[in-house]
Each structure stands twice: as structure tokens, then as C-alpha cells.
Amino acid sequence: MSIDFSKLAVEGVRTLHPYQPGKPISELERELGITDIIKLASNENPLGLSPKAKAAIEAEIKDIALYPDANGFYLKDAICKRFGLKHEQLTLGNGSNDVMDIAVRTFVGTGDEVVCSQYCFIAFPISAQAQGAKIITVPAKADFGHDLTAMRAAITPKTKLVYVVNPNNPTGNWLRAGELKAFLDSVPQNVIVVYDEAYFEYADGTPEYPDAFGWLNQYPNLIVLRTFSKAYGLAALRVGFSVAQPECAGLMNRVRQPFNVNSLALAAAVATMNDADYIKRVVELNRQGMQQYQQAFEALKLHYIPSLGNFITVDLGRPAAPVYQAMLREGVIVRPIGNYGLLNHIRISIGLPEQNERCIRALKKVLAG
Ligand SMILES: Cc1ncc(COP(=O)(O)O)c(C=O)c1O
Structure with a gap:
């Protein structure tokens, strides 16, 4: 007797499309039998x-047979x-995906509405759908950015949570402090706003980029x-x-699996927080790499979306899937984003200068050929 598992699965999961990650280097090695790949x-x-x-x-490896500190004291203390x-x-x-999922599971139930932007980071709608939420996707602005006015208008008495990403992945668009603050002022206080700053360190210091931690008491x-x-x-x-109000975080910590952050991760995160030089180098390298791509795209007359993240999304003016495939054969893995409805765009993560150069060379070759 065979089991119809899809009937057994909860409704949101039945129609769920799984997250599509970037192709791992080892997978491309197996598929094409090539080496010297950059991702x-x-x-x-x-x-x-x-x-x-x-x-x-x-230093932490010796204690790996022990459970990590479930409370993550030293990392919390450093933060x-x-x-x-x-x-x-x-x-x-x-990962912050886990925290996002915890927020969804804490505050959203079956049939509740959640609001997000077209082209927002896709892990959110996946998480919300699995939870049985009704996802209200608000069309983005012409520049691919969140339309906060329309997102506010999409909030109804059934809305439990709004997801805002700044800078957004995969588009790189970013929201200014003034517009974000006006939005937060207008959102009813019983609607949770999950504000995702995965790329904060790259954006930090940009004039008008918001200081969200400073707003936690106000909102x-x-x-x-x-x-x-x-x-x-x-x-x-x-x-x-x-980071949230203590009462809010307290509820989320009830949902959190014990030991969800391992001891190597806890130790490494604290150590990196104490390595200001490293973060400085990372951000500077990213700034230079971003310029490399912008200049290359301008020379190629390709439209790109200005980005504050560690990636840049470019319109190839033609279907991106075959370009992506041809670049794989050049040993360069980039990200097609057709799953976001952006069929002519690819997203490229900023690499080392020589990796960026190789990627640009491969792209030029493929576009020319
Ligand atoms: C906007 C955004 N949020 C969250 C994440 C998840 O990051 P992680 O789960 O690795 O912390 C990503 C990863 O690409 C992202 O782009």
C-alpha cells in the first residue's frame, strides 16, 4: 500500500517550492569534470x-563532545x-534564516496574513507559507526596491507580520532612514516588523542608511x-x-530549539567581533570589487541595480539561464534569479579582485559568443 504523503503534509507545505541554493563548487566539479572553479x-x-x-x-574543538552553551552567553555578551x-x-x-523562521513560528498562525515585497529575500515567503500564512506580495517599485507606501496599504486587520529587507537580496536595493521611519510610524503596533539587515556591515556608514538598533524602543x-x-x-x-523587545525575544526564545547554535559558531562569532581589522578589510575589498563590476557593466552597457550589499545584480538584456550555463562551463558559478521572476538578471557576489576579473572575462566571452 502506498501512502499519499502530500495529503498528510500540512497545506502550506504541499505547494511549497524549496529554497534553491547557489551551486556548490563540488557539484560543478562532479557534473563537468572540471577544476579551478570560482563560486x-x-x-x-x-x-x-x-x-x-x-x-x-x-581551541574549541577539544570540547566538541559536549553540548554548546544553550544560552550563548559569551556571544550575547559580545553583541x-x-x-x-x-x-x-x-x-x-x-543562521539568521533560523531566527526569521523562529519569528514566523512565534507570531504567525494558519490563515494569518504576512506582507512582503516582490523580489524580497525568498527564504521569508517559504517560511511563512510553511506556517500556513497567506502571503501578500506587494509589487516592487520600478527600481526593484520595496514600495513601503504600498506595503503599508496592504496591511489589514489580519496582518500579523511584515518583512522588510535592507539592503534587499537579490536586488541590492536599500531603504533610507527617512522613508523607513515614516513606514514604521504608520504600521500598527500589533503588527510585527521583521527587519532583515543581513548585509548591514557593508551598508553601515552610508549616509541615510538607517540605525535600526537605535529605534527599538521607539518601535x-x-x-x-x-x-x-x-x-x-x-x-x-x-x-x-x-534584537527585539525583551518580551518579544522571550517568546521567540521559547520557540528556539535548544542548542541551535553550535560551540564552534559561538566561539568564532565572538572572535570575529573582536577582529575589527578583518571586518574593515572585508568591507574595503567589497567596495573595490563593487567598483570593478560597475565599471565593467557600464563598459558593456548593461544595466545593473545599485547595491549596498556584497553582490550586484545585472540585467543581461536576454534570458539569463543560458548565460549562467555557459559561465558554468567557464568554471564561474554566479546566480540566476529566475525563481524571483527576474529572468534576464544574474546576481554576482563580489569576490577577490582576480575572481571578479575572471568572472567579468567569462561574462564578456559568453555574451560575445
Ligand atoms: C537578506 C538575507 N537574509 C538572511 C539571509 C540568511 O543568512 P544566514 O541564514 O546565513 O544567516 C540571507 C542569505 O543570503 C540574506 O540574503
């Missing part, structure tokens, strides 16, 4: 981990000291997400966190 597809940190993080991981926060405001996660419905996967170079270890 600029998952907004990872091309510098690799900080030497301080490496030393911290090595609180850096940003002037209280432990009770934090929720740690296995008690705000949950700010940060990650150690991008500028901190710890994507494989999976560690992120959210």
Missing part, C-alpha cells in the same frame, strides 16, 4: 574566515557590549535580524541573531 553565487565572504576565528575554532543592548533582547539562531514591534554569514565570513557555521 560567486551565495554572497559569501571571499576573504575566508578571520585568523582570530580560526584560532577560536581550534550587547558592542551595540549597547541587553541579553534579554537577543535570540540566537542557526516595540520591531525585530532586527543580523547574521555572521556575510561580512563575518562564517556562513558554514550558521550563526545569526535578532
Whole structure:
């Protein structure tokens, strides 16, 4: 007797499309039998981990048979000291995706509405749909950015949560402090706003980029997400966190799985927080790489979306899928984003200067050929 598992699955899961990650280097090696591949597809940190993080991981290995500190005390402490926060405001996660999912599971039930923007980071609608939410996707502005006015208008008495990403992935668009503040002023306080700052370190210092941590008291419905996967170079270890009102974080911490952040990740995150030089180099490298791509796209007369993240999305003016495939054969993995409805665009993560050069060369060759 065969089981119809799709009938057994909860409704949201039946029609769920799984997250499509960037292609791993090892997969392309297996598929094409080639080596010397570069991956600029998952907004990872091309510098690799900080030497301080490496030393911290090595020191931690001896205790790997023990469970990690479920409370993540030292990481919370480092975050609180850096940003002037209280432990009770934090929720740690296995990557910030985990924290986002915790927020959804804490506040959203079957049939509740959630509001997000067209082209917003896709992990959110996946999480909300699995939870049985009705997802209200608000058309983006012509420049691909969030239309906050329309998002506000989409909020109804059934809305439990709004998702705002700044800068947004995969488009790179960013919201200014003034427009975001006006939006937060207008959102009813019983609607949770999950504000995702995965690329904060790259955007920090840009005039008019918001200081969301400074707004937490003014907007008690705000949950700010940060990650150690991008500028901190710890994507494989999976560690992120959210900051919210203590009562809100307390509820989220009830939902959080115990030990969701492993001891290597906890130690490496603290060590990287203490490596200001590393973060500075990461951000500077990204700034230079961004210029490399902008100049190349301008020379190629390709329209790109100005980005404050560690990636840039470019309109190829033709279907991107075959270009992506041809670039794979050149040993360069980038990210097609047809799953976002952007069929002519590819997203390229900023790499080391020589990786960027190779990627630009491959793109030129493919477009010419
Ligand atoms: C906007 C945004 N949020 C969250 C994440 C998830 O990051 P992680 O789960 O690795 O912390 C990503 C990763 O690409 C992202 O682009």
C-alpha cells in the first residue's frame, strides 16, 4: 500500500517550492569534470574566515563532545557590549534564516496574513507559507526596491507580520532612514516588523542608511535580524541573531530549539567581533570589487541595480539561464534569479579582485559568443 504523503503534509507545505541554493563548487566539479572553479553565487565572504576565528575554532574543538552553551552567553555578551543592548533582547539562531523562521513560528498562525515585497529575500515567503500564512506580495517599485507606501496599504486587520529587507537580496536595493521611519510610524503596533539587515556591515556608514538598533524602543514591534554569514565570513557555521523587545525575544526564545547554535559558531562569532581589522578589510575589498563590476557593466552597457550589499545584480538584456550555463562551463558559478521572476538578471557576489576579473572575462566571452 502506498501512502499519499502530500495529503498528510500540512497545506502550506504541499505547494511549497524549496529554497534553491547557489551551486556548490563540488557539484560543478562532479557534473563537468572540471577544476579551478570560482563560486560567486551565495554572497559569501571571499576573504575566508578571520585568523582570530580560526584560532577560536581550534581551541574549541577539544570540547566538541559536549553540548554548546544553550544560552550563548559569551556571544550575547559580545553583541550587547558592542551595540549597547541587553541579553534579554537577543535570540540566537542557526543562521539568521533560523531566527526569521523562529519569528514566523512565534507570531504567525494558519490563515494569518504576512506582507512582503516582490523580489524580497525568498527564504521569508517559504517560511511563512510553511506556517500556513497567506502571503501578500506587494509589487516592487520600478527600481526593484520595496514600495513601503504600498506595503503599508496592504496591511489589514489580519496582518500579523511584515518583512522588510535592507539592503534587499537579490536586488541590492536599500531603504533610507527617512522613508523607513515614516513606514514604521504608520504600521500598527500589533503588527510585527521583521527587519532583515543581513548585509548591514557593508551598508553601515552610508549616509541615510538607517540605525535600526537605535529605534527599538521607539518601535516595540520591531525585530532586527543580523547574521555572521556575510561580512563575518562564517556562513558554514550558521550563526545569526535578532534584537527585539525583551518580551518579544522571550517568546521567540521559547520557540528556539535548544542548542541551535553550535560551540564552534559561538566561539568564532565572538572572535570575529573582536577582529575589527578583518571586518574593515572585508568591507574595503567589497567596495573595490563593487567598483570593478560597475565599471565593467557600464563598459558593456548593461544595466545593473545599485547595491549596498556584497553582490550586484545585472540585467543581461536576454534570458539569463543560458548565460549562467555557459559561465558554468567557464568554471564561474554566479546566480540566476529566475525563481524571483527576474529572468534576464544574474546576481554576482563580489569576490577577490582576480575572481571578479575572471568572472567579468567569462561574462564578456559568453555574451560575445
Ligand atoms: C537578506 C538575507 N537574509 C538572511 C539571509 C540568511 O543568512 P544566514 O541564514 O546565513 O544567516 C540571507 C542569505 O543570503 C540574506 O540574503
